[in-house]
Amino acid sequence: MTDTAPAPLADTVAGLVASVLGLAPDAVDAATRAADLDAWDSLGHVRIILALESRYGVAFSMEEIAAADSVARLADLVERARAA
Amino acid sequence: MWWQFDPPGESDPDVPTLRRAAGRASSALGRALRQARRRRGAIGARALLREATADGPPPNIVPVHVFLATAYEAAVLEDALAVAGAIRGLDLRVTAVRGVAEARAAAGGIDGPGPDVVALSFPLDGAAGAADRAGEAMIRALAADLAAETGAPVLRLDFGAGPVPIARADAEAPDVTRLHLPEAAAGGAPFDTRFAASFGVMPSTAGADALADAIAAFAARRAGLGPKLIVADLDDTLWAGALGEGEAAGEPGALHRPFAEALADFRDRGLVLAAASRNAPEDVAAALSRLEAAGALPPGFFATLAVGWRDKDALVAEVLDTLGLAAEHTLFLDDDPLNCARVAARFPAMDVRWTEGDSDAAARTLRADPALALEAAAGPAAGPSRAERYRLRAEVDRLRDAEPDPRAFLEALDTHVTLRPLDRETAGRAAELARRVNQMVLTDARPARAALQDRSSPFDFLAEARDIFGDHGQVGLVLARPDPERAGAVRLDNLFLSCRVLQRGIETAMLHALAARAALAGFTALAGRVEALPRNAPARDLLASAGFGRGGADWHLTIEAGPDGGVRPPLPPGITLHDTAWRAPT
Numbered sequence: 001m002t003d004t005a006p007a008p009l010a011d012t013v014a015g016l017v018a019s020v021l022g023l024a025p026d027a028v029d030a031a032t033r034a035a036d037l038d039a040w041d042s043l044g045h046v047r048i049i050l051a052l053e054s055r056y057g058v059a060f061s062m063e064e065i066a067a068a069d070s071v072a073r074l075a076d077l078v079e080r081a082r083a084a
Numbered sequence: 085m086w087w088q089f090d091p092p093g094e095s096d097p098d099v100p101t102l103r104r105a106a107g108r109a110s111s112a113l114g115r116a117l118r119q120a121r122r123r124r125g126a127i128g129a130r131a132l133l134r135e136a137t138a139d140g141p142p143p144n145i146v147p148v149h150v151f152l153a154t155a156y157e158a159a160v161l162e163d164a165l166a167v168a169g170a171i172r173g174l175d176l177r178v179t180a181v182r183g184v185a186e187a188r189a190a191a192g193g194i195d196g197p198g199p200d201v202v203a204l205s206f207p208l209d210g211a212a213g214a215a216d217r218a219g220e221a222m223i224r225a226l227a228a229d230l231a232a233e234t235g236a237p238v239l240r241l242d243f244g245a246g247p248v249p250i251a252r253a254d255a256e257a258p259d260v261t262r263l264h265l266p267e268a269a270a271g272g273a274p275f276d277t278r279f280a281a282s283f284g285v286m287p288s289t290a291g292a293d294a295l296a297d298a299i300a301a302f303a304a305r306r307a308g309l310g311p312k313l314i315v316a317d318l319d320d321t322l323w324a325g326a327l328g329e330g331e332a333a334g335e336p337g338a339l340h341r342p343f344a345e346a347l348a349d350f351r352d353r354g355l356v357l358a359a360a361s362r363n364a365p366e367d368v369a370a371a372l373s374r375l376e377a378a379g380a381l382p383p384g385f386f387a388t389l390a391v392g393w394r395d396k397d398a399l400v401a402e403v404l405d406t407l408g409l410a411a412e413h414t415l416f417l418d419d420d421p422l423n424c425a426r427v428a429a430r431f432p433a434m435d436v437r438w439t440e441g442d443s444d445a446a447a448r449t450l451r452a453d454p455a456l457a458l459e460a461a462a463g464p465a466a467g468p469s470r471a472e473r474y475r476l477r478a479e480v481d482r483l484r485d486a487e488p489d490p491r492a493f494l495e496a497l498d499t500h501v502t503l504r505p506l507d508r509e510t511a512g513r514a515a516e517l518a519r520r521v522n523q524m525v526l527t528d529a530r531p532a533r534a535a536l537q538d539r540s541s542p543f544d545f546l547a548e549a550r551d552i553f554g555d556h557g558q559v560g561l562v563l564a565r566p567d568p569e570r571a572g573a574v575r576l577d578n579l580f581l582s583c584r585v586l587q588r589g590i591e592t593a594m595l596h597a598l599a600a601r602a603a604l605a606g607f608t609a610l611a612g613r614v615e616a617l618p619r620n621a622p623a624r625d626l627l628a629s630a631g632f633g634r635g636g637a638d639w640h641l642t643i644e645a646g647p648d649g650g651v652r653p654p655l656p657p658g659i660t661l662h663d664t665a666w667r668a669p670t
Contacts (some may be wrong), residue, residue: 019131042282043159047127050289054125062278 010075013052017071020044020051033070045069052078085122086449087115089421089438090428096123102136109432110144110173117171125289126296130163133170144433145175146618148303151199151234152180153187153226155206157283164289164296171297172304172455173433184226191233197528201306202230202238203299205287207275228257235532237519239302241295243267243274249298249457258512259532261302261458269294269452301455308522308619310459311435312413313474314350315403317396318361318368320419321443322347323375327367339380340443346450348382355459356407356471358388360399360416365391387471396423397430404431408477408584415456417446472554477584479553484587494589494658499551501593502662504558506544511536514546517561517580522619524581524591524626526612531563541565543574543601545663547594549585559585560594567611573640574602576612579623586622589656595630597661599651603643610641 010030018028021039034040040048049065052058052074058081060068068074088095097105097120105116120129148169152158158180169176179199181190184206191202206223223240231238237259244250244264254260267274274291287295304310319326322344324337351357361368368391375381390402400416411431418424419439428436439446450456480497487493504510515533531539547560559582567575576598581591599610612632614624630653632639643651655661 016128016131019135020127022131022134043157046160046279046283046286047163051125051127051131054289055123055128060278065278 008075009079010071013075013078014071016051016055017048017074020047028071030071030075035069048074056082058082085119086437086440086446087118089424089436090115091421095119097132099132099135102132106136106142110142110170111428111433111435113142114171114173117167121167121171121293126164126167126293127289129167133167141175142170145170145173146307146309147175147177148201148307149197149199150176150178150299150303151191151194151202151230151236152178152299153184153190153202153204153206153230154180154182156182156286158182160283160286161205161292161296164287164292165299168293168296168300169303172300173309174300174303174307176300176303184222187226187230191230194234198234199236201299201303202227202234202236203241203302204230204238205241205295207242224254224257224260227254227260231257231259231532232534235530235535237261237302237306237532239263239299241265241298243270243291243294248451249454251454251457259515259534263298263302263454263458265294265298265454266452298454298458301453301458304455305458306519308520309412311355311415311455312459313356313358313403313407313409313415314347315358315360315400315414315416316347317418317420317423317439318359318371319363320441321417321439321446322359323371327363327371339375340447341380342447343443344381346447348385350450350456350459351385353459355456356387356409356474357385358390358403358407359386360390360396360403362393362396362399363391364393365389387475395426396420397426400427400431400434406478407471407474408481409474419443473556473584476553476556480551480585480588483553491657494656497551497588497658499549499588499590499593499659500662501560501590501597501659502548502550503545503597503664504548506536506539506546506561506563508537510546510558513558514561517546517558517582518578521580521582522617523583523622524579524586525617525620526576526578526623526626527615528617529578539563539565542605543598545597547581547590547597549588549590551588556582556585560590562594562598564598564610566607570609570611572607573609573611574598574605574607576610579612579626589659591626592630592653592656593659593661595626595653596651596655597663599641599643599653600661600663603651608643610643612639613637614639 014028014030015025018025021044023039049060056078060077064077068077097116102116105112117129120132165176165178181187204227208219227238227240240262242264246264246266249263249265251261251263254262270288270291273288275285276288277285279286316322323339347357376383388403388406390399412433415435416427417437417439419441421438424436424438483496484493487496506514511533514536518530543564545562546558548558549556561580563577564574567573579594602610612627614627627639632641
């Protein structure tokens with residue numbers, strides 16, 4: 001039993017996005033979209049995807065990668081890939 | 085995993101873990117980063133590393149400038165390179181360009197100090213490009229041209245079907261090394277096509293890690309941090325079971341053949357092997373004799389043995405002392421995680437590897453290591469073997485300890501220094517000295533083989549040394565020419581002397597030889613310059629101790645008769661100089 005509940009996946013993904021893009025942790029949250037951040041450009045998107053795949057041991061398709069343009073969608077993607 | 089002996093088991097390093105490891109030693113940080121990369125990928129590990137070192141780089145990390153040219157978006161290697169470099173104790177400072185023409189243009193426009201190494205990744209087959217001879221010829225020419233242009237060694241990287249990395253020098257461009265990485269090292273898929281619409285084909289995460297590990301290994305070698313010595317445990321590592329246990333005490337169990345064969349291959353290619361074993365010396369000697377008699381091990385398989393009941397770190401210290409090798413050039417293997425932890429604690433710079441009790445798997449890991457493949461590609465150097473060279477150094481050090489009077493020590497050593505011309509035949513060895521010497525080197529001007537072959541100064545020479553203990557081979561290089569700015573002076577462009585033969589008067593003998601040649605040719609002075617480099621403290625004192633006076637950034641010595649009637653600086657006692665290669669300038 002722990003004192004704190006596990007952080008929702010979207011928060012964890014937001015932390016990872018901030019870390020990969022070299023941003024302060026509070027610069028990204030569960031509601032952040034790619035369009036909100038200059039650093040989340042096409043190369044930044046590739047790095048986020050690759051970091052998520054390494055962290056969770058999953059692999060995404062081209063269609064999934066193209067559609068995952070926000071923290072919420074990335075978290076959803078990870079959730080579904082882990083459940084598959 | 086082999087790096088997880090302290091403590092053994094799975095873990096997911098966080099920022100405090102990396103920070104603590106960085107404070108201990110580069111090898112501890114390297115092990116923590118390997119685990120972070122395994123758990124989070126290079127991008128995640130890089131993010132941790134960035135946070136853990138936000139207050140400053142880890143101590144003892146070595147900067148290396150890399151010029152990287154690729155067929156794909158090189159930025160995708162950025163994280164992998166930062167992590168792979170830090171794993172090997174390097175801060176890789178990368179200048180990256182995409183494309184052949186861009187590489188040529190960028191290399192031609194480098195101002196100031198050039199790169200330390202050049203790396204090329206232009207896949208010619210598989211997903212990232214079409215196989216064709218024209219492409220191969222183009223990349224091969226690019227590699228040779230970049231080696232000549234930058235003066236830095238070049239690494240060409242490819243993926244292939246083989247089971248292990250294979251490195252070999254280009255026969256026509258010796259400063260170019262080609263390394264074929266096994267596709268298996270990248271999980272069978274070194275390239276990723278999913279982002280082709282935006283970036284073209286790029287390395288997969290595993291492919292990027294494999295490429296980055298190879299580049300970091302090449303850079304480490306260039307920085308003088310390559311592996312030279314493998315120290316292996318015996319019980320449950322080289323052979324099954326423990327000699328001192330069981331009914332057949334004193335009998336070795338079955339030899340772990342893949343492990344022994346891997347060690348034998350590295351030995352054949354110039355690495356030195358040693359054993360450190362907590363056993364009775366007579367049992368180990370008998371066991372090795374039996375294995376040799378049965379043809380399972382070649383005679384003299386190990387250059388030295390440290391056997392006894394002391395702690396493992398003390399045995400490893402004995403090996404290093406006997407061979408005169410440093411911890412940063414040593415790879416240690418043991419099946420016991422406690423022994424690994426003990427050795428790692430005593431030798432923070434050592435590459436310590438836990439076999440996890442599976443020597444066959446350890447052999448596969450060794451064979452897959454690009455650092456060992458690159459070291460093996462160099463092959464045994466001309467002259468005495470590496471093991472023999474280090475044995476010689478240790479013998480000399482023991483004589484020095486026994487003979488505290490410096491003059492008596494040099495006379496007892498009876499060193500003969502023979503000068504050889506710098507020509508096509510010796511340029512390869514000269515380039516190796518120029519690349520590798522880090523202590524007795526005056527400046528960071530390190531010409532590559534092609535530039536050395538282009539020199540035609542009568543004052544250039546290599547120095548060969550032998551003494552009462554044996555032949556040390558070609559150990560020194562002097563690059564000097566008539567000073568274009570000062571009439572009557574010979575300018576010492578650089579002097580390199582292998583660290584194996586330091587503090588035996590050979591560096592002063594080389595200066596004496598240069599002064600003698602200069603005097604014969606009618607010159608009246610020597611001029612030189614010394615730069616403060618990270619590890620060249622011995623060289624900084626050389627010119628002053630040889631009698632040079634300082635004027636601004638330059639050091640000068642007027643060549644005149646010394647007390648013995650010869651030129652200054654005088655030849656140190658106990659050294660005989662043989663200069664049959666002298667040809668007066670025409």
